[in-house]
Amino acid sequence: MIAYLLNLGVFFCVNAILAVTLNLIIGYAGIFTMAHAVFFGIGAYTASFVAIHFTSSLLVVTLVAMLAGGALSFIVALPALRVRDEYFVAASLGVQMLGVTIFSEWKSFTGGLGGVLNIPLPTIFGYEISSPVEFFILALSGLVLVVVISRSLARGSFGRNLMAVRDSESAALALGKNVAAIKTLAIVLSSSLAAIAGTIYAYYLSFINVQSFTVDTSVLIMAMVIIGGAGTIYGPIVGAATLMLLPSALSYLWFLPPTEIGSIQQIIYGLAMVLLMIYRPGGMVSSGGKDAR
Secondary structure (H helix, E strand, O other): HHHHHHHHHHHHHHHHHHHHHHHHHHHHHOOOOOOHHHHHHHHHHHHHHHHHHHEEHHHHHHHHHHHHHHHHHHHHHHHHHHOOOHHHHHHHHHHHHHHHHHHHHHEEEEEEEOOOOOOOOOOOEEEOHHHHHHHHHHHHHHHHHHHHHHHHHHHHHHHHHHHHHHOOHHHHHHHOOOHHHHHHHHHHHHHHHHHHHHHHHHHHHHEEEEHOOOOHHHHHHHHHHHHHHOOOOOOOHHHHHHHHHHHHHHHHHOOOOOOEEEEEHHHHHHHHHHHHHHHOOOOOOOOOOOOOO
């Protein structure tokens, strides 16, 4: 039972990191994207490649993964941000589909559909992290780090600039804000921090493949942000906990056919989204009209 809870805890931390990082661009910048799983995947694949071929040092691998995620998001963001609103959503969906195709076909880097096997265990100053407890502490530390960074960004001048762009791009432009630069930096920071989740995920499973980085993952992360509360610090964490615990809770209901649990999950997710949009549009952790900091 303890091993199961630790396993659930690690996956919760990974998903919470992804939700918190996506919240930077959805909740604070007002940019809806369907490609967050791609940068999760870039972090995971880069981490596994560096760990297998160069060094398993957690600090080095994480730094390289963050640089790769940030650099590629910068390249993608420059042309994509030339469009707005629903057109950007469509463009990000295209990026997501392109990313999945590359992950599936670039066999020398990603292993193709078979994925990457035998990723070595991470080390910190020569100490090897191997037990479930150590991995949970690692994942929790990563989540705390990302929350602290996100909170600092949201409370600072950068966060105020993001909210100004979110509320009115034209007003932000009139005030002399460089809207394109602000949006691009938000996406780069979000993608870089998402790579932390990818690194932890790859190390923990010691195996990754493209199935973990599809559009379904992007939709799930977005649901965590919206259900928890976009534009709040802790809302995405609450949303991640809710959507992570729901499948576990359903598995204990003996009267549900095991083969139908997945379908029931999707029905509950959809129903929860509809009810929240009607009765609590700010999410479970609503800021009550003011941005929670």
